[in-house]
Amino acid sequence: MxxxxxxxxxxxxxxxxxxxxxxxxxxxxxxxxxxxxxxxxxxxxKHASYENLSHSNKTENQYDTSSDTESKPKKLKKKKKLVPSDSSEKKNKKSIRQMKREKHAERQAAAEAVAKDQLKSQCLNYLSQWKYDRPNWKFMKAKQVWLFKNKFSTNLIPDASWPLLLEYFESAKGNIRNLLLADANKIIKQMDDWTDLQNNEENNIPEDQQDSSITKPHDTVYNRARSLIQCLEE
CATH class of the missing domain: 1.20.1280 (Monooxygenase)
Structure with missing residues (x-):
């Protein structure tokens, strides 16, 4: 059974x-x-026990997976480092065309300086030849104009050449003589105006009644103007 x-x-x-x-x-x-x-x-x-067992296994697996995910740290993405741009260097860097222009300007300035020095020496030689080698001297209007324009410049006409220039213009006639006297009288007037300005400041005259554009001429220029007037008016 x-x-x-x-x-x-x-x-x-x-x-x-x-x-x-x-x-x-x-x-x-x-x-x-x-x-x-x-x-x-x-x-x-038995079926109920199987279901309970499977359910407990599922919950344990869920806890295990969550614990695994929590235990594993998240990988942080590396930030890209910003590379500083070389914009400032590019701005400061000159282009080939600009460098060529600067070199050309430098060469041109050097050539002009050489030409000015050559013209200065030629005009001073012209003045010296008029004094010491009259038979071989020839009148050149361009050189005379240069001497006239630069008569008060101590850089172009040194003090050693000033007496020769006075003697050269002493015999001047016509329009050039009048122009020489007019330029010399301007220097004398400028000195007189500057002296009056100094006297006004000492007398406490208001600044709005004074001419601030008046400047004192150089002493050498003033002395040359006086000697030129004396030479031409005698």
Whole structure:
């Protein structure tokens, strides 16, 4: 009898596993006999224990995965370092065209300086030849104009050449003589105006009544103007 009961229980269990019998449906269990009810109930308990076990495993796996994710630190993305631009260097760097222009300007300025020095020496030689080598001297209007324009310049006409220039212009006639006197009288008047300005400051005259554009001429220029007037008016 025991063997038959075990065989019957095994057969019912296999049928329950092979079929889609719903162990949770109580109506199906009520229609069975007592032996079958016991088998179904035991199977139901096993099924419930299996479900509880699978549910606990799922929750443990969830906790494990969350713990793994929390334990692993997140990788931070490396920020790209900003490389400083060389805009300031490019601005300061001169272009080839600009460098060529500057070199050309330097060469041109040097050439002009050489030309001025050559003209200065030629005009002074012209004046010296008029004094000491009259037979070979020839009148040149361009050189005379240069001497006239630069008569008060101590850089172009040194003090050693000033007496020769006075003697050269002493015999001047016509328009050039009048121009020489007019330029010399301007220097004398400028000195007189500057002297009056100094006297006004000493007398506490208001600044708005004074001419601030008046400047004192150089002493050498003033002395040359006086000597030129004396030479031409004698």
């Amino acid at each position: 025991v063997g038959k009961k075990k065989h019957k229980t095994k057969r019912i269990t296999e049928e329950l596993e092979e079929t889609s019998f719903d162990v949770n449906n109580d109506t199906n269990v009520d229609n069975m006999d007592s032996d079958n009810k016991d088998i179904v109930k035991s199977h139901k308990r």
